[in-house]
Amino acid sequence: MRGYRMRRAGLACASVALLGLGTACSDNSGLGHSLIAGPADNVTELTVDSGLPDMSYYNGIFATVTVCVPDTSDCQSIDHVLVDTGSAGLRLLGSALTLSLPSVTDDNGVALAECTQFISAFLWGSLRSADLRISGEQVNHLAIQVIDGPVNTSTPVEGPPYAVPNDCTGYNAGTADDLQANGILGISNFVQDCGQHCTESPGLTSSNPGLYYACSSARTGDCQVAAVPLAQQLANPVALFSQDNNGTIIELPAVPPAGAPSMVGSLVFGIGTRDNNAVSQETVLQLDSRGTFKTQYPVDARPNLAFVDSGSNGLYFLSSALTAIPTCVGLLSAFYCPAFTLNLTAKNQDAKGLVSVNVKFSIANAISLLSGRGNFVFDDLGGPSTAPSSGGIGMSMAYFDWGLPFFFGRSVFTAIEGKSTPAGTGPFVAF
Numbered sequence: 088m089r090g091y092r093m094r095r096a097g098l099a100c101a102s103v104a105l106l107g108l109g110t111a112c113s114d115n116s117g118l119g120h121s122l123i124a125g126p127a128d129n130v131t132e133l134t135v136d137s138g139l140p141d142m143s144y145y146n147g148i149f150a151t152v153t154v155c156v157p158d159t160s161d162c163q164s165i166d167h168v169l170v171d172t173g174s175a176g177l178r179l180l181g182s183a184l185t186l187s188l189p190s191v192t193d194d195n196g197v198a199l200a201e202c203t204q205f206i207s208a209f210l211w212g213s214l215r216s217a218d219l220r221i222s223g224e225q226v227n228h229l230a231i232q233v234i235d236g237p238v239n240t241s242t243p244v245e246g247p248p249y250a251v252p253n254d255c256t257g258y259n260a261g262t263a264d265d266l267q268a269n270g271i272l273g274i275s276n277f278v279q280d281c282g283q284h285c286t287e288s289p290g291l292t293s294s295n296p297g298l299y300y301a302c303s304s305a306r307t308g309d310c311q312v313a314a315v316p317l318a319q320q321l322a323n324p325v326a327l328f329s330q331d332n333n334g335t336i337i338e339l340p341a342v343p344p345a346g347a348p349s350m351v352g353s354l355v356f357g358i359g360t361r362d363n364n365a366v367s368q369e370t371v372l373q374l375d376s377r378g379t380f381k382t383q384y385p386v387d388a389r390p391n392l393a394f395v396d397s398g399s400n401g402l403y404f405l406s407s408a409l410t411a412i413p414t415c416v417g418l419l420s421a422f423y424c425p426a427f428t429l430n431l432t433a434k435n436q437d438a439k440g441l442v443s444v445n446v447k448f449s450i451a452n453a454i455s456l457l458s459g460r461g462n463f464v465f466d467d468l469g470g471p472s473t474a475p476s477s478g479g480i481g482m483s484m485a486y487f488d489w490g491l492p493f494f495f496g497r498s499v500f501t502a503i504e505g506k507s508t509p510a511g512t513g514p515f516v517a518f
Contacts, residue, residue, distance in 0.1 A: 128223025
């Protein structure tokens, strides 16, 4: 899932690129890093399955997190939290929480909330403070978003949940039926989900995008756009670990040709901090200030903006008019439906055009894939990219979203901005 913040800069796949001479790399997925990492205190298990009970989530990748009331042993483990390299911060459904977590407030003691904008939807909810544990890693007093469902505002109250502000637009995905997960664990290339822009006071000349709100009550209109310091914004929890805090690796096995009912992989914390997270022969792509690189499809076509996003369940790129791949009809119109499986090649380039790598991928008929055979894991599910229905994305329809199918059979590295790794300072993506 892609939020307001995109991504920024990285490094290259060979030293010659650092000299500005350029280089070309082949698709070296699976080289230099062995799938899948064994148990360790910087590794947590990932599951790709159908999501929450009675759901049909195709290509959803999930982890279990433990949250606690700060500085206590009052804790709760929550499963089926979507692992998302396209956003930053931990977001949990209020309906999945049994804990009473304290509110995060501004300097005046007014509770803070956030309208999180994704490409196709938004999430609304209050900011709370929690201690987070995942594997052997921990962050204390982490600001998280508790996603609120529908709010009855007929009787104003002081505490959450708060009414959705009128300027929080798009499709509200704040229920279990819509999200099909208990929350989102955002582990993108960014430290905060908004950054310096959200620290500015709102106004006509401000660059504040209006994600954060100060809420005096649950009454409609009582949540107003606010400036929020970096320390109070939702943050990528990995960046706050005491160690293994420079990035992550998602490791997933390859998918059988017909798909699979489920799959188990690993989320490894840290890049080059231990023996189990070394980076060596992977291609490293620099990112621009939006967190994007470039993809050419076909390989000699004009490059388009691209990003790697584990929270997207398919490979979403261009349009049917540009690709000549027909889309499905009816409820599956968001996917491509070619007459037979297409084996395609695209060229990925770092943001500066110094490094390129050809990537092979396939697109199958989504109706045939999702025809009820009990499989929920596919490496050839894809569709056209769509224009954002919520604000702040800053992208046209002609982009490449390398979603979860890109991760199968690879180790995909996500380096965090400003953090040092053996492959250079983040942010970058590597595979």
